[in-house]
Structures are given as structure tokens and as C-alpha cells.
Amino acid sequence: KAGVTQTPRYLIKTRGQQVTLSCSPISGHRSVSWYQQTPGQGLQFLFEYFSETQRNKGNFPGRFSGRQFSNSRSEMNVSTLELGDSALYLCASSLAPGNEQFFGPGTRLTVL
Amino acid sequence: AQSVTQLGSHVSVSEGALVLLRCNYSSSVPPYLFWYVQYPNQGLQLLLKYTSAATLVKGINGFEAEFKKSETSFHLTKPSAHMSDAAEYFCAVSEQGGSEKLVFGKGTKLTVNP
Numbered sequence: 001k002a003g004v005t006q007t008p009r010y011l012i013k014t015r016g017q018q019v020t021l022s023c024s025p026i027s028g029h030r031s032v033s034w035y036q037q038t039p040g041q042g043l044q045f046l047f048e049y050f051s052e053t054q055r056n057k058g059n060f061p062g063r064f065s066g067r068q069f070s071n072s073r074s075e076m077n078v079s080t081l082e083l084g085d086s087a088l089y090l091c092a093s094s095l096a097p098g099n100e101q102f103f104g105p106g107t108r109l110t111v112l
Numbered sequence: 113a114q115s116v117t118q119l120g121s122h123v124s125v126s127e128g129a130l131v132l133l134r135c136n137y138s139s140s141v142p143p144y145l146f147w148y149v150q151y152p153n154q155g156l157q158l159l160l161k162y163t164s165a166a167t168l169v170k171g172i173n174g175f176e177a178e179f180k181k182s183e184t185s186f187h188l189t190k191p192s193a194h195m196s197d198a199a200e201y202f203c204a205v206s207e208q209g210g211s212e213k214l215v216f217g218k219g220t221k222l223t224v225n226p
């Protein structure tokens with residue numbers, strides 16, 4: 001069974017731009033969570049989606065948003081990029097909320 | 113809010129030596145606790161999890177962890193380190209009693225010397 005896939009793997013943007021990251025969960029998994037990993041702040045929870053509905057949201061500004069489609073694939077969007085948004089963005093999927101999360105390899109975003 | 117503290121951002125051991133990575137948590141409710149490993153340029157892989165059953169939890173690759181409520185600790189151990197264990201290790205607690213919305217520690221980078 002294929003694992004969690006994230007595209008693109010690497011991305012370079014400039015300040016003020018916006019970016020969309022994609023996550024395809026493991027087949028059959030309906031819950032998707034997003035995390036931001038930076039050297040300074042570590043791993044921080046962004047949001048969680050289940051059945052196309054956002055169930056939980058972390059403490060991030062409104063520039064960070066996401067959505068989930070009917071096939072459980074998820075996207076996250078960051079608008080008006082700032083230098084501090086440079087990070088590894090990890091997506092994790094699970095069968096349903098409360099089940100074990102399986103992480104993808106991440107998308108490394110660099111903001112110049 | 114729940115939190116996790118990992119003591120030691122870097123730990124170095126010799127191959128064959130005991131690995132001990134420390135994790136203390138703060139929680140107002142019975143926690144679910146996890147250890148993840150991250151290899152360079154990869155995502156996180158679950159090593160083991162505590163979900164209120166046995167206090168000694170065995171995981172993959174020979175790792176185990178013991179839940180000690182009195183000490184609010186969940187330290188990760190492995191009797192004999194292997195070169196392939198070199199990676200970054202993260203302890204995490206679930207805020208909502210399940211596996212969603214994980215709160216992670218800052219991580220401990222393990223170096224294994226030949």
C-alpha cells in the first residue's frame with residue numbers, strides 16, 4: 001500500500017507570494033493533519049480534517065488555511081508569505097480521528 | 113494545555129551502548145504518549161505508543177518506553193545502540209486522548225559513534 005505522498009517536495013517562494021501544498025493520504029484513510037516543523041519552534045500542529053470538515057486548528061494566523069476534498073486529499077495554503085514561514089510542512093493521515101497517524105516525507109518551503 | 117519536555121537536544125552514544133532518551137510530559141488528563149523517529153529528509157515514523165494499557169511499551173527496532181505517572185515521564189530506551197539508530201527522536205502527547213492533534217517535544221538528535 002502506498003504511503004502518504006506530498007507534493008511538491010521542495011518549493012522556493014518570495015515574500016508576499018502565496019503557496020499551495022498538497023497531500024494524498026494512504027488509501028482508505030479519511031483523516032488528514034498538517035504540522036509545521038522549524039528549527040526554532042519544532043513541530044507544531046496546524047489543522048486536522050476529516051470528511052471534508054476541519055476538526056481542529058492550531059495557533060496559526062489566518063494566512064494559513066486548508067481544505068479536504070471528497071477523495072480525502074488535502075491542500076494547505078499560505079498567503080502573503082513571510083520569511084518565518086520557511087519550514088518543513090508535514091502531512092499525516094489516519095483511518096479516522098484517534099487512530100495512528102502516518103506521516104508523509106514533507107514539503108520543504110523556503111521563503112526568500 | 114499539555115506539553116512535552118525532552119531533556120537533551122543532542123545525545124551521543126557508542127555503538128552497543130545503552131540508549132536513553134528522556135521525555136517528561138504535562139497533562140491534566142490521562143495522556144496518550146508517543147515516540148517518533150525522523151531520519152534526514154524524511155517524515156516521522158512511529159516507534160511506539162502508550163494508550164493506558166501496559167506501562168512498559170515495546171516498539172519497533174528494539175526500542176521500549178516505560179510510562180511512570182508519578183514522575184510524569186515516558187523515557188525511551190534501547191539496550192544496544194546500532195549505527196542505524198542515528199536519527200532525531202520526538203516525544204509527543206495527544207491533547208485529546210487519541211492520536212490526533214499531537215503536541216511534540218523539541219526533539220533529541222541521537223548520534224551513534226563506532
